Amino acid sequence: MGTKHYTLGTLSYTSSGLSLLFIWLLWGDFCVSLMEAVIPNVFPLKLKSLGCSATLISVFLTTLPGVAMLFWNPIIATWSDRHRGRWGRRIPFLLAGAPCMALILVGIGWCDPIGGLLTRFTGGALPAATATIGVLMVLVLLFNLCNSFVLHPYYSLFNDTVPREVMGRFGMFLRVVSTVGIAAFNFWIFPHAETHYREIFVGVGIIFAAAYALMCFNVKEGDYPPPPPPPATRSLTGFVTTYFRECFGHPFYWYIGLASAFTVVGNAAMPFILLMNKSLGLDLKQIGWISGYAALISLPVYAITGLVIDRMNVVKTFFYGRIAQTTISACFLIYLFVDLSPRQVLVVTVILNLAMLVVTAVMMVQLVPMGMRLMPRERYGQFNSAVSVVVGISSIFAGFLMGGFIDLMRWVHHGSDFAYRYAPVWLAVFYGAATYFQYRITRYVRGCCGDDLNAFVPPDTIAKSSAAGEKKRCIPESQTTGTGNSEET
Secondary structure, eight states, X not given: OOOOOEEETTEEEOHHHHHHHHHHHHHHHHHHXXXXXXXXXXXXXXXXXXXXXXXXHHIIIIIHHHHHHHHTHHHHHHHHHHOOOTTOSSHHHHHHHHHHHHHHHHHHHTHHHHHHHHHHHTTTSSOHHHHHHHHHHHHHHHHHHHHHHHHHHHHHHHHHHSOGGGHHHHHHHHHHHHHHHHHHXXXXXXXXXXXXXXXXXXXXXXXXXXXXXXXXXXXXXXXXXXXXXXXXXXXXXHHHHHHHHHHSSSHHHHHHHHHHHHHHHHHTTHHHHHHHHHHTTOOHHHHHHHHHHHHHHHHHHHHHHHHHGGGSOHHHHHHHHHHHHHHHHHHXXXXXXXXXXXXXXXXXXXXXXXXXXXXXXXXXXXXXXXXXXXSOSTTXXXXXXXXXHHHHHHHHHHHHHHHHHHHHHHHHTTTOGGGGGGHHHHHHXXXXXHHHHHHHHHHHHHHHHTTOGGGBOOOOOSOTTSGGGGSOOBOOGGGOOSSSSOOOO
């Protein structure tokens, strides 16, 4: 029997070659998971210790990333889609951006000494805490800009190198590895967040830079067809108009963007969920171990989902997951109405976190293959960045509104940490809004092709001269040709 080969465009892999590809891409994702766990989990504690208000904490963690997504993601995504070079179209961005991200993380770790230098430079006119907050604001904005420069091409690299027939299994491994990274963080790093802040940021920065260098030199991209011709207009207005006409010329893509946007707006409550747990009597070790064990328990869920994902309608099951997430978020409202003992809080928090982690585990395995099916393949980076624009606009407002909401509740409760118990209200409301738009996505896809997701072709918004581009299209895969908007499955 001949050796089985897996192909995608000009790339061809044997089983061993595919395994090596998985190892290097997953190694990169493991380090991304560590890096992304540090900001939302360690950073709120640092900001609170500097005397930041809830609004300022939310601006750091939600608004600044939104600014980066709004103005920077479309440029990076379109640039990397169109780039052609010796190293491919994604890897040059990773090689250029990863060292910069590492330096910024190191700078965030050394924010106190840098803030002290700034205070001395101003002759004490700028208090140390204010100077440190200013340093952090600049570094966090730079971090988010650099994060977009690296992570957008990194996730688009999956679309360019992983064969469609194994994308479901790759999505499962992706979630397993990221979960192991998050569990490791929660078990061994997070309990020391208040005492070893600097060491955590410096260590993660060094690991991230080294990991991405190794990955980039061991993953090869294939050959790409020539990029589409640039827009006829060279004005900024013309470029922006063409970009949005192509990406949002059909309501279907608005449904995708708004479902993602409302999820991110809901997630603006997450830093305050952490502060709520702490105010309810849980210490950092308990919070870390709850999250760590919940993540480990989700591993068999990833494995089971990965075994059957290629036979699942991921769009429909993802919608059911949205319903479950909203319901579980609403259950956290018990803390608004009932005062529980620390032991009861521990039990309730464990149960709800376990339920949320299991549901989210199933959804996260489905997220990558679902995105590949719902968006045009050759312009995946561009369409994905358009979603991030909607998310970015929403995040900018969410940061101010969520922080203002918590500050208002603190005023109502005379400065009490009871205000943090309102964070699940925000979470449940906006998860519910995301569920509605996920329903619209599911309804559209089912209206096109029933339950046969393999036959779905994303709506055409680019070739507008074709009347078929304005209609719902449901073409069997065997009849699709070329590399335009047809999805390879």
